[in-house]
Amino acid sequence: MIHVLQALPHQNPQSQTMEARRLTAIAWLLSLLSLFAAGCYAIESPQYTIIHTESDFEVRLYGNSTWMSAQASDLSFERATFNGYQxxxxxxxxxxLNCSRLAMTLPVSTSIVPGAGPLHSSAYVVRFYLPTKFQSTPPTPLPELKLEPYNWSSHYVAVRKFPGFALDDIVVKEAEKLALSLTRSAWVNATSKSDYAYSIAQYSTPFQIIGRVNEVWVDVEAAGVNDHKSGDVASS
Known part of the structure; x- marks a missing residue:
């Protein structure tokens, strides 16, 4: 059974440092948006194979990959994702330590660990998929950023797509829909005992209004995959 935590409202004052980071991010995203419009920016994503397809979700197999991760604690998924992504x-x-600049990749993934903090707040892990060039040797982050490389071993995930913006109330509802779909399918007993309730993968910039793509990811067991495998379809 997938545990879903409803985010609670909470306000924190923004420091000057955070505001500077916000402005920097906005400037970068505007530049990135112009590159998208020009059609001259290729973005890497982790490779996967589609193992099984249902009407409202699919099961994928992801290979080994390396991500850079940022832990964040908050009552809000949105704020935690913003904090980690900055x-x-x-x-x-x-x-x-290398002063290396890394090309942007997609998606930005935020994994949720429910009930890990005070007032039933959640702990979050925001992850950035490292470009192929840095998969084997990630540059060491500056200590003050409090980042850690994460080796995501080969794993199976059930995936539900949803449009629009990944807001606090929306991600909870979409995760609940995937949980319900799994309980009504042959995958009801295949949910993995993961440290994370679910993950939200975001593929669109904040400035994209139409055609936004998001996904809910829930780990499933390999045994369940083998029992219900319906054919491999390569994808990326």
């Missing part, structure tokens, strides 16, 4: 963005712009 640190990851600084890392990609050269805030590492």
């Amino acid at each position: 640190r990851l963005f600084e890392y990609t712009q050269g805030a590492n």
Whole structure:
């Protein structure tokens, strides 16, 4: 059974440092948006194979991959994702011991660990998929960013797509829909005992209004995959 935590409202004052980071991110995203419009920016994503397809979800097999991760605790998924991504963005712009600049990749993944903090707040892990060039040797992040490389071993995930913006109330509802779909399918007993209730993968910039793509990811067991495998379809 997948545990879903409803985010609670909570307000924190924004420091000047956070505001500076926000403005930097906005400037970068505007530049990125112009590259998208020009059609001259290729973005890497982790490779996967589609193992099984249902009407409202699919099961994928992801290979081994390396991500850079940022832990964040908050009552809000949105704020935690913003906080973690700002640190990851600084890392990609050269805030590492090599002063290396990393190309942007998709998706930005936020994994949720429910009930890990005070007032039943959640712990979150925001992840940036490292470009192929840095998969085997990630640049070491500056200590103040509090980032860690994460080796995501080969794993199976049930995936539900949803449009629009990944807002606090929406991600909870979409996760609940995937949980319900799994309980009504042959995958009811295949949910993995993961440290994370679920993950949200975001593929669109904040400035994209139409055609936004998001996904809910829930780990499933390999045994369940083998029992219900319906044919391999390569994808990326």
